[in-house]
Amino acid sequence: MVDRLRQLVHQESPPGAVRRLHDCADLLESWISPVLGRPAVRVLHDGLPHLLWPAEDQRVLLLGHYDTVWPEGTVADWPFAVADGIATGPGVCDMKSGIVQMVTALSLLPDTSRVGVLLTCDEESGSPTSRPLIEQQALRSRAVLVAEPSTEDGALKVARKGGSMYRITVQGRAAHAGVEPHRGVNAAVELAHQVLAVRALATEGTSVTPTVLSAGSISNQVPESATFCVDVRAWTREELDRVDRMIHAMTPWLPEAALVVGGGINRYPLQESVALPLLELARLAGRELGLPPLAGAHAPGASDANFTGSLGVATLDGLGGVGGGSHARTEWVDVTQLADRAALLAGTVAGVLTAHRRSGLAAARPAVTRT
Incomplete structure (x- = not known):
């Protein structure tokens, strides 16, 4: 053997x-x-x-x-x-x-x-x-x-x-980061708010963990888009269903930002x-x-x-x-x-x-x- x-x-x-x-x-x-x-x-x-x-x-x-x-x-x-x-x-x-x-x-x-x-x-x-x-x-x-x-x-x-996997995409609006940042919708800032909101869904026995994050492509531009992934683990299907409903019900924190939620429950x-x-x-x-x-x-x-x-x-x-x-x-x-x-x-x-x-x-x- x-x-x-x-x-x-x-x-x-x-x-x-x-x-x-x-x-x-x-x-x-x-x-x-x-x-x-x-x-x-x-x-x-x-x-x-x-x-x-x-x-x-x-x-x-x-x-x-x-x-x-x-x-x-x-x-x-x-x-x-x-x-x-x-x-x-x-x-x-x-x-x-x-x-x-x-x-x-x-x-x-x-x-x-x-x-x-x-x-x-x-x-x-x-x-x-x-x-x-x-x-x-x-x-x-x-x-x-x-x-x-x-x-x-x-x-x-x-x-x-059981486990769930999500990929959440934030859509903002690009602008010059130094000249007129106020004209943009900062996807990185929106991402930060959503990461904290997602983490707050965790309870005892249920983990909701933001993992891979990315935003922007160049340092002098307000990020136009951002993404982050979320790993969820729970002992009951009711808990997975609860977190799934709440993640899919998330709304933008910044005016004019948009969210697209992909993924869901992988296994009960x-x-x-x-x-x-x-x-x-x-x-x-x-x-x-x-x-x-x-x-x-x-x-x-x-x-x-x-x-x-x-x-x-x-x-x-x-x-x-x-x-x-x-x-x-x-x-x-x-x-x-x-x-x-x-x-x-x-x-x-x-x-x-x-x-x-x-x-x-x-x-x-x-x-x-x-x-």
Whole structure:
């Protein structure tokens, strides 16, 4: 498993790098297709290759992504390394270790005929092209198990914040900044007021964060236009809806300025109700394997589990590597736990299949409205 993790980390897969993503997809196909005994369907959107191994009678979907946040060439100065049982390198935790564990888990199962696998390549960009495919395959399944990393202490993820993304454009009027600034409508000033107004929408548990800002093009001109981006995270869909309404209702502070709001809710939260039945199955599998007791954690970050859980499909996240530091040069994973976590995933899949035969899991599935 460590050798495979090294190979996968060195097979770089930056966001949007079509050639690199296809090369990585080739490697993953060579590992997974022989284990499942069926070929992958390479689903292309804008040239991006999503890998799907559908099952005819699909009861479980194993879900993950093989793109990372790291640009091409990162491994040249930060190669995969292992020291004292800890592996480091770009994407080692998020989420290439989870994929390696997934491959091993599949090899441990005596029958994978009812297990589908989907590995996408645009999750780090917000899943713009893979979301319809994720939702389609989730709705074909009784349960979705997501191989994103666990918490640093090994807890599985039973809830995640939902997220929204906005790009707000301010339109003003240009004028000479020194000679007649009063004839302009300063888009930078309007932007400043709107940034403060947006930040005030945050409440406890809901973050509303202005991020990228830009205004003007030259220092001696009143800025004619400006833009800023906003990142919103919340534990409930009601909170996301509230912030969405208020952002779209914003009005200009300066006379003659204009606002255009783009974007909206990207994904609703993953709620505990869809995860807890699967957590119990994972705990049972862990006990049978003699593993330490498993906890369920609330994670502020979002993943593709938000999409599947929002459909009412039983979803459990955090079944990947035990590590931390994702998206940072401190990224790490504990390779001494790779085998146990692969066995845990296999045992959880087997538990889902058994629970479905007994109709227990289907009864636990909540009814929600798809949006």
